Amino acid sequence: MYKQFVAILAISISSTQVQAMDWQALPEVAPAPADNPTTEAKVELGKMLFMDPRLSSTGTVSCNSCHNIMEGGDDSRNNSMGVHGQRGGRSAPTVWNSAFHSVQFWDGRADSLEDQAKGPITNPIEMGMKDHDHAMMILRNIPDYAPYFEKAFGKDSVNIDNAAKAIAAFERTLITPNSPYDRFVKGDKKALTTQQQKGMNKFAELGCVACHSGAAFNGPKNEIGTGFYAKFPTFADSDYVAKYKLADDKGRQDVTGEAQHVNMFRVPTLRNITDTAPYFHNGSVKTLDEAVRVMAKTQLNQDLAEQDTQDIVAFLEALTGEYPEIMMPRLPVPSGYSVIAD
Amino acid sequence: MYKQFVAILAISISSTQVQAMDWQALPEVAPAPADNPTTEAKVELGKMLFMDPRLSSTGTVSCNSCHNIMEGGDDSRNNSMGVHGQRGGRSAPTVWNSAFHSVQFWDGRADSLEDQAKGPITNPIEMGMKDHDHAMMILRNIPDYAPYFEKAFGKDSVNIDNAAKAIAAFERTLITPNSPYDRFVKGDKKALTTQQQKGMNKFAELGCVACHSGAAFNGPKNEIGTGFYAKFPTFADSDYVAKYKLADDKGRQDVTGEAQHVNMFRVPTLRNITDTAPYFHNGSVKTLDEAVRVMAKTQLNQDLAEQDTQDIVAFLEALTGEYPEIMMPRLPVPSGYSVIAD
Numbered sequence: 001m002y003k004q005f006v007a008i009l010a011i012s013i014s015s016t017q018v019q020a021m022d023w024q025a026l027p028e029v030a031p032a033p034a035d036n037p038t039t040e041a042k043v044e045l046g047k048m049l050f051m052d053p054r055l056s057s058t059g060t061v062s063c064n065s066c067h068n069i070m071e072g073g074d075d076s077r078n079n080s081m082g083v084h085g086q087r088g089g090r091s092a093p094t095v096w097n098s099a100f101h102s103v104q105f106w107d108g109r110a111d112s113l114e115d116q117a118k119g120p121i122t123n124p125i126e127m128g129m130k131d132h133d134h135a136m137m138i139l140r141n142i143p144d145y146a147p148y149f150e151k152a153f154g155k156d157s158v159n160i161d162n163a164a165k166a167i168a169a170f171e172r173t174l175i176t177p178n179s180p181y182d183r184f185v186k187g188d189k190k191a192l193t194t195q196q197q198k199g200m201n202k203f204a205e206l207g208c209v210a211c212h213s214g215a216a217f218n219g220p221k222n223e224i225g226t227g228f229y230a231k232f233p234t235f236a237d238s239d240y241v242a243k244y245k246l247a248d249d250k251g252r253q254d255v256t257g258e259a260q261h262v263n264m265f266r267v268p269t270l271r272n273i274t275d276t277a278p279y280f281h282n283g284s285v286k287t288l289d290e291a292v293r294v295m296a297k298t299q300l301n302q303d304l305a306e307q308d309t310q311d312i313v314a315f316l317e318a319l320t321g322e323y324p325e326i327m328m329p330r331l332p333v334p335s336g337y338s339v340i341a342d
Numbered sequence: 343m344y345k346q347f348v349a350i351l352a353i354s355i356s357s358t359q360v361q362a363m364d365w366q367a368l369p370e371v372a373p374a375p376a377d378n379p380t381t382e383a384k385v386e387l388g389k390m391l392f393m394d395p396r397l398s399s400t401g402t403v404s405c406n407s408c409h410n411i412m413e414g415g416d417d418s419r420n421n422s423m424g425v426h427g428q429r430g431g432r433s434a435p436t437v438w439n440s441a442f443h444s445v446q447f448w449d450g451r452a453d454s455l456e457d458q459a460k461g462p463i464t465n466p467i468e469m470g471m472k473d474h475d476h477a478m479m480i481l482r483n484i485p486d487y488a489p490y491f492e493k494a495f496g497k498d499s500v501n502i503d504n505a506a507k508a509i510a511a512f513e514r515t516l517i518t519p520n521s522p523y524d525r526f527v528k529g530d531k532k533a534l535t536t537q538q539q540k541g542m543n544k545f546a547e548l549g550c551v552a553c554h555s556g557a558a559f560n561g562p563k564n565e566i567g568t569g570f571y572a573k574f575p576t577f578a579d580s581d582y583v584a585k586y587k588l589a590d591d592k593g594r595q596d597v598t599g600e601a602q603h604v605n606m607f608r609v610p611t612l613r614n615i616t617d618t619a620p621y622f623h624n625g626s627v628k629t630l631d632e633a634v635r636v637m638a639k640t641q642l643n644q645d646l647a648e649q650d651t652q653d654i655v656a657f658l659e660a661l662t663g664e665y666p667e668i669m670m671p672r673l674p675v676p677s678g679y680s681v682i683a684d
Contacts, residue, residue: 051412058427059418060407070393070673076680081402084427277680288678317677326670331412335659336630338418338619 023200024215025182026271026321030099030172033224036114036165038172041152046170048148048329049163055121055135057128058083059340063120063167067095069174069326072275078283082120083128089249091283096323097271099172100216103227106281108266109255111225113168118160132160139163141339144332176272176321184318192318199315202308207300217270217319227252229264232281233298236263240294244284251281272320289313365542366557367524368613368663372441372514375566378456378507380514383494388512390490390671391505397463397477399470400425401682405462405509409437411516411668414617420625424462425470431591433625438665439613441514442558445569448623449594450608453567455510460502474502481505483681486674518614518663526660534660541657544650549642559612559661569594571606574623575640578605582636586626593623614662631655 032038049055050069053062066080067073073094075081080092090106098104104116120126121135129135139145140158149157152166181200183191192200203209211230214221219228233246241247252264265281278284279291292312296302304312374380391397392411395404408422409415415436417423422434432448440446446458462468463477471477481487482500491499494508523542525533534542545551553572555561561570575588583589594606607623620626621633634654638644646654 053410054418058423060423065402068395068673070670071675076396076401076675076682081400085400085425086427274677275675277676277678286679313678320677323672325672328412328668328670330665330667331410333413333418333617334619335616335662336619336655337628340418 022209022213023181023185025185026097026100026175026177026179026215028175028177030175032169032172033112033114036168038169039152041148042166042169043173044329045148045152046166046168047326048145048331049167050170051329052331054138054142054331054339055127055129056083057130059338061127063095063117066092066120066126069095069323072096072272073098073174074276076277078278080126082123082126086125088123088125090281091278093268094272094276095171096174096176097216097269099175100214100269101218101266102222102224103266106265106268107252107255108227108229113171114161114164117164117167117171136160136163138339142332142334144334148332173324176323179271179321180318181315182321193314195311195314196318197315199311199313200318202311203315206296206302206304206308208295208312211267211299212270219267228267229261230267230299231263232265233263235298235301238294238297238301240298244280244294245282246280246284246294246298249281270316270319273316274320288316292316364551364555365523365527367527368439368442368517368519368521368557370517370519372517374511374514375454375456378510380511381494383490384508384511385515386671387490387494388508388510389668390487390673391509392512393671394673396480396484396673396681397469397471398425399472401680403469405437405459408434408462408468411437411665414438414614415440415516416618418619420620422468424465424468428467430465430467432623433620435610436614436618437513438516438518439558439611441517442556442611443560443608444564444566445608448607448610449597450569450571451597455513456503456506459506459509459513478502478505480681484674484676486676490674515666518665521613521663522660523657524663535656537653537656538660539657541650541653541655542660545654545657548638548644548646548650550637550654553609553641554612561609570609571603572609572641573605574607575605577640577643580636580639580643582640586622586636587624588622588626588636588640591623612658612661615658616662630658634658 050063053059053065055062061083066075068075073096074092078091080088082088093106099113104110104113105119110116110119118132122129122131136159146158149162153162180191180196211219211228213219222228229252232251233241236247247263250262252261253259255261274288277288278286279288280294285291285294289309292309293304296304378384392405395401395407397404403425408417410417415438416434420433422430424430435448441455446452446455447461452458452461460474464471464473478501488500491504495504522533522538553561553570556563564570571594574593575583578589589605592604594603595601597603616630619630620628621630622636627633627636631651634651635646638646
């Protein structure tokens with residue numbers, strides 16, 4: 001605990017010193033890995049796959065079910081519901097701007113968007129497919145999918161790696177630039193209200209930027225696969241910890257088995273945070289103002305004055321960007337039969 | 343049974359006589375009732391409501407969940423799945439071209455699209471809201487919905503009747519014109535293959551047009567609220583009846599309580615029938631060719647030659663029209679909290 005505390009403070013101080021010059025606008029294009037450059041054909045296919053509920057065992061759950069791109073990229077729920085109404089233990093993170101994370105999932109168990117995309121399809125309480133082969137058999141039984149794969153990846157290319165690449169390529173287009181904050185840091189000094197500017201300074205002063213730095217407010221720009229994690233809660237004796245069961249989930253320790261990783265989570269983006277309630281890995285906190293109080297206390301050992309809380313909330317509201325317009329995909333349907341057996 | 347049989351035959355003969363002149367193309371605009379003229383503002387709001395899963399108790403089921411407009415307007419399932427994975431007893435009818443039905447639901451229990459839209463929201467195994475007031479409280483707790491209601495219906499207009507009107511207005515835009523069949527009847531004689539034309543004639547000759555007449559192949563153009571029903575199965579001693587449990591569902595009798603309505607169902611449209619497997623009110627028949635065999639036997643007491651079955655299937659394939667491109671709606675999200683309590 002003490003070591004962790006010192007580490008957080010150290011980052012905090014260095015980040016705070018540079019805060020005046022380190023505010024970054026969100027890039028309008030996300031980086032793509034060398035082995036999966038973003039192309040129109042992949043994005044088109046990926047959008048179809050992302051929206052297609054037939055990738056679940058019941059035909060009722062798509063990627064979009066829990067990461068609804070018509071809303072904040074999540075599902076408005078404390079924990080998500082998969083096939084047969086089963087619930088996961090964690091709250092769905094937003095897919096918007098997920099391209100700017102250097103690892104995926106709350107516990108960072110996937111290095112890349114490509115790796116992440118494969119997980120839920122075969123998770124028994126999410127999309128519930130028995131294995132990836134079965135999921136690909138479903139796609140092959142929808143013959144009109146093949147031309148889209150061919151266009152994106154060449155002949156005979158319906159396989160899980162390509163499906164995941166296409167979904168990842170689509171997700172890299174899910175970026176929300178031009179928030180009031182972005183316009184402000186690009187020079188439009190009227191883009192933020194006075195209260196929002198006060199909140200912005202308070203956000204930096206308190207040390208929130210120790211973790212929530214960078215263009216996506218999710219930490220330094222690491223290499224893909226190199227996660228940026230924080231212990232949550234850090235100050236575990238806060239009353240909030242019991243109230244919101246914040247320490248129950250072991251976080252990254254469940255992935256690595258290492259004691260030092262207990263309660264470590266990937267630092268989430270704060271982009272569009274207004275649109276992703278309820279909050280935290282377990283969705284236990286219902287409102288943004290309470291989430292701010294909890295973070296100040298459990299991470300920085302600060303009891304915020306109510307005005308400071310409101311100012312920070314006002315600043316966070318300025319991080320909500322412009323969602324691009326997206327045409328609904330037309331999902332190929334096999335002629336005269338269904339691929340859903342259940 | 344005998345009376346029913348005679349009635350079907352009588353219709354069959356008269357319809358067959360006029361078949362050469364009675365093939366109709368699908369209108370590109372659906373009629374709207376006098377008290378709910380279609381407007382852009384209603385369609386925009388209706389699309390949002392149609393796609394919004396927060397109208398269900400769990401926040402996971404929208405109208406679109408079972409009537410997926412990215413596909414054939416249904417869910418590819420034999421029976422639908424509502425909140426908590428519960429299943430209904432019937433297969434979701436397609437929402438595409440539903441504006442051309444004169445009653446809604448398999449059993450015609452709603453007169454209009456407006457009436458229909460209210461049903462699933464409070465059905466405990468579909469969207470599971472305890473009542474319409476609760477559903478409207480949810481919408482009022484999403485403040486950014488109000489301006490859309492105001493634009494469509496005037497001030498303080500967030501109520502269930504207006505929500506249903508908006509959804510119905512949107513559904514009236516879900517029309518799929520310009521199928522090969524439509525182009526054929528408008529004069530493009532190359533729009534159908536020779537096999538499809540053979541199937542078209544066989545379809546008329548056999549008497550399928552007795553029930554599946556008109557532009558939507560769902561019967562005569564009745565006043566809204568005046569259903570066009572058929573008994574299914576009519577020839578109840580067919581082996582198919584037991585095999586596919588076709589007589590288990592009492593159909594319209596469950597609505598009216600009248601013995602004469604046992605196994606009566608609204609005649610469904612055949613538009614885009616390729617895209618709505620599995621088939622029939624209970625989704626018991628997996629493929630379109632088998633559905634054709636079953637209909638010929640149970641409704642017309644005909645054992646089709648395999649070639650005739652294939653020709654009719656080819657004709658039915660020509661009824662699949664052009665789905666319009668639809669922009670995804672942006673669903674309003676309340677700032678910093680969620681409306682889903684579950």
